[in-house]
């Protein structure tokens with residue numbers, strides 16, 4: 425790490441900064457910093473603000489336009505890494521961490537390449553400053569989840585899956601009411617009888633505007649959730665409708681003929697069940713959320729309560745434990761799976777000790793004053809993590825963990841990390 429304060433007496437040595445920018449083709453135009461130029465401008469402004477410390481912008485551009493951050497096959501990134509190997513760069517500046525990589529594993533591997541060459545890394549809009557305990561914490565949390573993910577991933581199926589989704593293919597999981605899996609699999613076909621029910625449910629909700637009234641009417645008619653036979657020949661009976669199941673049905677974009685993948689919508693291979701615009705109308709009628717957000721009670725002071733989410737169900741993963749022979753086995757369980765049955769969720773649960781141990785161990789290891797962290801009680805540790813992490817997602821299908829860090833536009837000065 426460069427210590428700006430203690431070395432301030434001497435003339436600072438030059439810190440040659442390379443700016444890396446990236447934008448993938450599918451990234452929406454609604455993003456604030458959607459152009460490579462805008463990303464570069466923000467980075468240049470940041471470097472400019474550090475010029476007294478000797479920071480200078482290198483003229484070479486490292487711009488990957490139209491490349492995904494999911495892998496490292498990007499020409500400008502490779503050029504950047506080569507320049508680093510050649511000793512031409514002291515610091516890499518990006519607008520946001522995810523410009524460098526969207527994969528935790530790639531990110532940590534890139535950072536270790538930086539480290540080998542004493543190259544520092546700065547994300548201008550995020551808390552990435554190893555000279556502060558918050559910055560160290562951010563980095564250590566990131567590394568700990570990467571480690572945990574490495575343990576979870578058996579084989580890397582996620583890129584394949586992501587590619588299939590982007591082509592609008594249905595990539596498996598439990599079919600929903602209204603669709604069957606085509607014989608041979610891999611594709612959804614409309615189940616006309618169920619599709620009628622789905623249309624009726626949407627219409628009922630539009631009429632009443634109430635989830636509860638709609639649910640009561642569904643139950644009166646004796647309609648149930650999807651029953652299906654899976655590949656192994658096992659038959660799953662559809663359960664009765666709950667409020668959350670109804671909400672999920674009403675907000676499922678599949679019915680418009682589209683698929684959603686990592687928050688983005690792609691047009692699907694399957695047919696729509698609803699008439700155009702009906703789905704949008706219903707979304708505007710749906711109440712914001714059944715569960716209170718953030719402020720959930722947390723009597724166990726579980727480290728990741730309120731942060732950890734099941735990506736498959738878009739549901740929070742909540743802390744729970746099983747007791748056996750006088751011992752407690754804590755775990756985080758998908759709330760949706762808890763309510764509607766384990767078969768409905770690929771993530772199901774995660775052992776709390778493994779994930780927390782991985783996070784805490786890494787934090788302890790990375791902190792200079794380990795006692796400081798040890799002395800914090802659970803509540804303070806939680807607060808420290810919450811200060812930097814906004815959301816942790818777990819996808820049980822790909823066994824992938826994703827972390828969203830809080831963005832701090834206000835803390836744009838003096839952010840540096842050498843990892």
Ligand SMILES: [Zn+2]
Pocket residue numbers: 734735736737738739758759760761768769770771772
């Ligand atoms: Zn789930």
